[in-house]
Amino acid sequence: MRTNGDAFVEIEVEALSKSFDGRPVLRGVDLEIRRGSFIALVGPSGCGKTVLLNLILGLLVPDAGRILVAAGDTPGARLVDLAGLDGQQRSRIYGRWAVVFQKNALFSGSVRDNIGLWLREVRDLGDDAITPIARAALTAVGLPCTDSFLEISVYSLSGGMAKRLAIARALAMDPDCLFYDEPTSGLDPLTASQIQDLLLATHSGPTVGQGRRTTVMVTHDKDLLSRLRPRTVMLHEGRVFFDGPFEAFAASTSPVIRPYFELMPILHQRGADPVMTPA
Numbered sequence: 001m002r003t004n005g006d007a008f009v010e011i012e013v014e015a016l017s018k019s020f021d022g023r024p025v026l027r028g029v030d031l032e033i034r035r036g037s038f039i040a041l042v043g044p045s046g047c048g049k050t051v052l053l054n055l056i057l058g059l060l061v062p063d064a065g066r067i068l069v070a071a072g073d074t075p076g077a078r079l080v081d082l083a084g085l086d087g088q089q090r091s092r093i094y095g096r097w098a099v100v101f102q103k104n105a106l107f108s109g110s111v112r113d114n115i116g117l118w119l120r121e122v123r124d125l126g127d128d129a130i131t132p133i134a135r136a137a138l139t140a141v142g143l144p145c146t147d148s149f150l151e152i153s154v155y156s157l158s159g160g161m162a163k164r165l166a167i168a169r170a171l172a173m174d175p176d177c178l179f180y181d182e183p184t185s186g187l188d189p190l191t192a193s194q195i196q197d198l199l200l201a202t203h204s205g206p207t208v209g210q211g212r213r214t215t216v217m218v219t220h221d222k223d224l225l226s227r228l229r230p231r232t233v234m235l236h237e238g239r240v241f242f243d244g245p246f247e248a249f250a251a252s253t254s255p256v257i258r259p260y261f262e263l264m265p266i267l268h269q270r271g272a273d274p275v276m277t278p279a
């Protein structure tokens with residue numbers, strides 16, 4: 001029986017492989033995600049970052065390998081294979097996670113409809129319970145929480161507002177684990193900077209449950225990496241090519257890492273901003 005020992009392992013990815021139409025994308029990915037950690041998943045376009053996220057989230061089925069998750073909230077809890085869980089057990093795990101998708105995944109409808117989606121479907125809450133949670137989450141991401149804003153169509157939101165709404169929808173679940181897929185791409189520098197601040201605050205902010213949020217973020221945003229200096233995991237040719245501190249990644253002379261790092265976009269320059277360290 002596997003347990004997570006003293007270091008609280010939230011998710012353990014073991015030898016995960018996935019091909020599409022006979023073309024391998026992931027060829028045996030191993031990754032340990034500890035509770036409270038902030039992990040940046042990087043790598044060139046098409047290397048399989050979103051596929052890995054979708055496998056962890058159960059939106060794709062692996063060809064081989066396992067995803068183990070902590071079965072309880074105490075150190076030493078058993079690690080169980082997600083694939084072996086029944087629907088109810090799996091819903092309990094996924095109910096503690098939330099995701100901000102690469103393209104936000106907002107659907108046509110109002111702000112209230114979108115922010116209430118998972119609260120209704122996963123938490124089984126009704127309108128009366130959803131409204132105060134929605135207002136609090138909108139406030140947390142810097143959006144208006146008025147009745148009129150709750151009723152407007154998501155199609156009238158700017159790109160930055162839509163991204164904030166997608167983050168608010170995730171935060172409304174008060175997740176222990178937050179997954180972001182390129183949260184700052186496609187935004188103007190000022191909005192990207194505000195979203196960066198929000199990601200950092202959200203990671204370190206209070207949770208109702210365990211109080212230590214785990215964040216896994218796919219990003220090409222070098223500025224965000226430089227500010228946060230997270231554990232950096234790079235995928236290359238279907239495997240984890242690098243897994244270590246951002247400083248080591250940035251200083252690497254590897255012929256695989258160096259050209260990628262040099263060409264990573266810097267969304268904006270912050271001058272002498274202090275480095276922020278996640279809790």
Ligand SMILES: Nc1ncnc2c1ncn2[C@@H]1O[C@H](COP(=O)(O)OP(=O)(O)OP(=O)(O)O)[C@@H](O)[C@H]1O
Binds near residue numbers: 020021025048
């Ligand atoms: N459902 C699918 N069917 C077929 N091929 C797929 C599917 N999903 C992903 N792929 C392929 O898998 C590869 C990896 O895709 P993925 O979206 O994970 O890349 P990525 O690393 O997230 O890239 P980006 O940085 O551009 O978002 C791509 O070649 C993509 O075309």
Ligand SMILES: [Mg+2]
Binds near residue numbers: 051
């Ligand atoms: Mg992607």
